[in-house]
Amino acid sequence: MYSKFSIGLSAVLVLLALQARGPFAWAHAYPAVSVPNNGATIKEPPREVRIQFTEGIEIAFSEITVKGPNGEVVSQGKLRRLTDDTVAIDLKPLRPGNYSVEWQVLSVDTHVTDGVLRFTLAETGK
Amino acid sequence: MVALEATISAISYLTLALLLGQLMTAGFLLPRGEPAELRRSLTAWALGALLLFLGAYVLVLFVQGAKMQRGMPSSELLWRYLTMTQSGQVWIARATYGAALALLTWMLAQRKSSPNAIRFLAILALPLVASRSLTSHAVAVREDRIWVVSSDALHLLATAFWAGGLIGLWRVCRLARKRNQALARTEEIVKRFSGLALGSVALLAVTGFYQSWVHVGSLETLFNTDYGKVLLFKLLLFSVMLGFGTLNFLSTRRILARAVGGNENGEVARNKALRRISVETFVGLLIFCVTGLLTVLPPGIHAVHQAAAATGQAKSLTTTETTKRFLPADGASVKILAPQTGQLFASDKVPLRFNLTKGKRGHHVHAYVDGELMGMFQSKAGTLNGLKPGRHLLELRVVAEDHQTELDAFDRVEFVVK
Numbered sequence: 001m002y003s004k005f006s007i008g009l010s011a012v013l014v015l016l017a018l019q020a021r022g023p024f025a026w027a028h029a030y031p032a033v034s035v036p037n038n039g040a041t042i043k044e045p046p047r048e049v050r051i052q053f054t055e056g057i058e059i060a061f062s063e064i065t066v067k068g069p070n071g072e073v074v075s076q077g078k079l080r081r082l083t084d085d086t087v088a089i090d091l092k093p094l095r096p097g098n099y100s101v102e103w104q105v106l107s108v109d110t111h112v113t114d115g116v117l118r119f120t121l122a123e124t125g126k
Numbered sequence: 127m128v129a130l131e132a133t134i135s136a137i138s139y140l141t142l143a144l145l146l147g148q149l150m151t152a153g154f155l156l157p158r159g160e161p162a163e164l165r166r167s168l169t170a171w172a173l174g175a176l177l178l179f180l181g182a183y184v185l186v187l188f189v190q191g192a193k194m195q196r197g198m199p200s201s202e203l204l205w206r207y208l209t210m211t212q213s214g215q216v217w218i219a220r221a222t223y224g225a226a227l228a229l230l231t232w233m234l235a236q237r238k239s240s241p242n243a244i245r246f247l248a249i250l251a252l253p254l255v256a257s258r259s260l261t262s263h264a265v266a267v268r269e270d271r272i273w274v275v276s277s278d279a280l281h282l283l284a285t286a287f288w289a290g291g292l293i294g295l296w297r298v299c300r301l302a303r304k305r306n307q308a309l310a311r312t313e314e315i316v317k318r319f320s321g322l323a324l325g326s327v328a329l330l331a332v333t334g335f336y337q338s339w340v341h342v343g344s345l346e347t348l349f350n351t352d353y354g355k356v357l358l359f360k361l362l363l364f365s366v367m368l369g370f371g372t373l374n375f376l377s378t379r380r381i382l383a384r385a386v387g388g389n390e391n392g393e394v395a396r397n398k399a400l401r402r403i404s405v406e407t408f409v410g411l412l413i414f415c416v417t418g419l420l421t422v423l424p425p426g427i428h429a430v431h432q433a434a435a436a437t438g439q440a441k442s443l444t445t446t447e448t449t450k451r452f453l454p455a456d457g458a459s460v461k462i463l464a465p466q467t468g469q470l471f472a473s474d475k476v477p478l479r480f481n482l483t484k485g486k487r488g489h490h491v492h493a494y495v496d497g498e499l500m501g502m503f504q505s506k507a508g509t510l511n512g513l514k515p516g517r518h519l520l521e522l523r524v525v526a527e528d529h530q531t532e533l534d535a536f537d538r539v540e541f542v543v544k
Contacts, residue, residue, distance in 0.1 A: 028266065028424045033492070033502050048512070052501050055266035060210040061194055082511040085268070086501060109266040110213045111422075112193045 029055040029085075029107035036119040043122050045094040049075065049101050051117070056084035061106035064089045069097035084108075096123045128422055131189050136418025137182045139285070142255045143414065144175035146283075147290020149248035151298060153241055155291070155318045157311060162238045164301065168294060169244060172251075173231040180224050187217060213261045220257055227254060255286050263341055263425050268504050274340050281333035285417075288326035288371075289410030295319045296407045299400050309392045313382040316399065320375050327371065334364075341425035343527070353423045360416040363409055370406035378402050455535040457485025458524040465520065465541040472544050476510040478503065480522055480537070488535065489527040495520055513543045 033052040036042050049066055059081045066075035066089065077090045087105075099121065104114035152168035191199025191207060208214040227250055234243055256279035259265065264278035295315065302312045338348075338357060348354035378399045385395035464479040465471070480503075482491060490504040495518050500510055502525070510520070517540060524535040 028263075033499060035499055037499065050512070055268075058211040058213070060206065083509060086511070088512065106194060106211065107266055108212055108261075109263050110190055110261050111424075 028109060028111035029053040029057055029105050029113050031103065031115070031117060032085075034101070034117050038117040039119070041120040041122050043124075045121055046091060048088045048090050050082070050086065050088040051101075051103060052083075052086040053105060053107070054085070056108040057087065057105040058108060059087060061112075062087065063104055065102045066091060067100050067102065068094070069099070074099065094121050096121050130185075131193075132418045132422045134182050134185050134189060134418075135421045136415045138179060138186065138258070139282075139417055140411065140414045141175045141179035141182060142251075142258070142282075143286040143290030144293055145172050145179065145290070146248065146251050146255055146286040147292065147294040148172035148175065148297075149244055149251055150287060150291050150322065151294030151315075151319075153244035153248045155294065155315050155322070156241070156298070157314045157318075160311070164298065165239065165241070165244060166235060167301075168297070169231065169235045169239065169247075171297070172247075173228065173235050176224065176228045176231055180221065180228060183217070183221055183224065190217075212265075216257065216260045220254065223257075224254055227251060252283060255282055256280075258282055262421065264337070267340060274337070277333045277336050280329055281337060284326040284329035284333065285413075288323050288330065289367075289407070289413065291319055291322055291326075292403065292407040292410050296400070296403050299396075299403060303396055303400060309382065309396060310386045312396060312399065313379070313386050316374070316379055316382060316403075320379060323371055324375070327368065330364075353420065353425055356416060356419050356423060360413060360420065363413050363416060367406055367409040367413065370402060370409065374399075374402050374406060453487060453526070453531055453533050455485060455524070455533050456487055457483065458488035458533045458535040459483045459485070460491055460522045460524050460535055460537050462520065462522055462537045462539045465539060467539050467541070469541045470544060471513075471541065474511065474513045474543060476513055476541065476543065478508045478510055478520075480506060482506060482524065484524070485533075485535070487526045487531070488524040488533055490525055491522045492525050492532065493520065493522055497521075515543050517542050 030053065031038070031051045032054045035050040036046055049064060051064065059079060062079060064075065064079055064087065065073060068074045074092045074094060075089045076092055080088045080090075082088055097120070099119050101117040101119070102114070103117065104112065106112050148168045148171045152165045152172070156165060156168075187204065187208075188199060190213075191204045194207065195203050208218055227247075230250070231247060234247060259275045259278040259282060262275075262278055264274045265271065267274045298315055299312055301307075302315075342348050342351075342354055342357060348358065381390060381395045382399055384390040385392045460483070461481045462479075463481060465476055478493065480491065482488070490502050492502050493500045493508075493510060495510060495513065497519075501508070503522075519538060519540050521536055521538045524533045525531065526533065
């Protein structure tokens with residue numbers, strides 16, 4: 001009986017080891033809403049980028065970097081917490097072009113996620 | 127890294143269940159007159175489980191640091207994590223509590239402890255098991271957090287009672303056979319454990335259903351997300367374990383009782399009981415593995431956002447920028463309670479309260495200020511931040527779970543920020 005149980009226990013440990021499989025996505029806090037919206041074309045230059053995540057996040061280990069058409073960083077100052085799940089970062093004055101918002105956050109349930117959002121600032125009058 | 131995280135998570139669950147199971151068995155299940163060394167042996171196993179847990183918990187910290195640093199974590203990063211984040215502070219509290227409990231358990235394991243002392247130790251172990259909820263998916267939910275965390279804690283405790291208790295029961299039954307102890311004692315222990323298991327299963331069913339509803343939300347999510355599929359597998363294993371539990375409850379106890387009464391061969395009955403308990407215990411161990419996997423998977427209810435983040439797809443969320451899809455309200459409605467029409471605010475933070483009727487399709491509301499999306503709200507209150515001075519038009523719209531389909535259900539109000 002003991003040896004049978006030992007075999008069973010070994011099988012459990014093997015199963016634990018086999019958890020190293022690939023196709024799962026291993027992340028938790030995602031942007032639910034962003035201002036400007038992901039993919040949006042806007043006419044007025046925004047003064048900040050704001051993201052609301054699907055979970056509460058730890059601001060000490062979260063960051064947002066906004067980059068301009070040539071890859072230059074256009075965000076400035078510290079990331080501000082508006083609520084448990086919403087943060088904002090101030091922007092320098094923007095000129096027309098495509099912008100990327102690179103975000104990385106640590107959620108309160110200890111998971112690290114990252115990604116990129118994009119928006120376009122249209123030429124005045126377009 | 128992910129495999130390591132899932133494995134360590136499973137080991138943490140398993141060791142804490144083992145700790146509680148051994149102490150429960152030694153303190154509550156063993157009948158009077160059992161040899162003192164058996165209690166001491168169970169307490170020693172509990173200590174071993176606790177030390178294993180503490181070792182795994184140190185690894186948890188390093189894995190957490192490695193995730194944040196994308197490599198070997200520096201001591202400075204770990205210190206910042208421990209002191210500046212909620213989960214870091216929970217880690218310090220649990221590690222300290224666990225170490226103190228280990229010291230106490232070691233002291234008890236050294237001497238001939240009374241059942242009362244072991245019972246006290248078992249009660250002291252409960253917060254260590256339950257506090258895992260403070261860094262689980264439960265703590266990250268937006269609504270009814272206190273209920274979800276409490277339910278998760280009860281779920282963990284019930285799992286530890288049942289699966290951990292089974293390991294204790296298996297050990298005691300095996301030792302009883304080895305020492306050729308009276309079958310009546312084994313029958314008494316199995317009977318006592320059955321009561322504990324029955325209560326645990328009832329608690330597991332209720333809290334498990336609630337947790338699934340919170341983290342999965344719909345049958346579609348259950349069948350179409352990784353989290354849902356793993357949860358289904360866990361439910362399958364739970365059903366198998368429940369099947370064996372029922373068999374033990376209805377049949378094994380009776381076989382043992384008949385053997386004690388002299389109506390059946392005692393050795394055959396004892397072996398049959400041990401075999402069935404072994405299988406039930408093994409399935410319980412498998413459940414810990416699956417639970418470890420669930421802790422590193424994103425809850426199914428976030429599948430929409432996860433897919434959007436993975437593909438980088440644009441969402442159509444504002445009326446001014448893209449064409450919107452509107453569906454009939456189908457019973458959904460929203461009524462803004464605050465701010466009220468014309469209300470004046472001295473700061474850029476405006477408290478928001480509303481009544482939401484979800485109807486058939488509604489899930490939450492989007493808040494637009496002057497046509498610009500400011501946030502989504504699932505609970506009935508929140509705050510609008512960063513509003514510029516001037517007159518503003520607030521519009522709340524009921525939205526389906528996909529965040530894109532807005533319903534023909536909205537309310538508007540004008541207010542002023544000084």
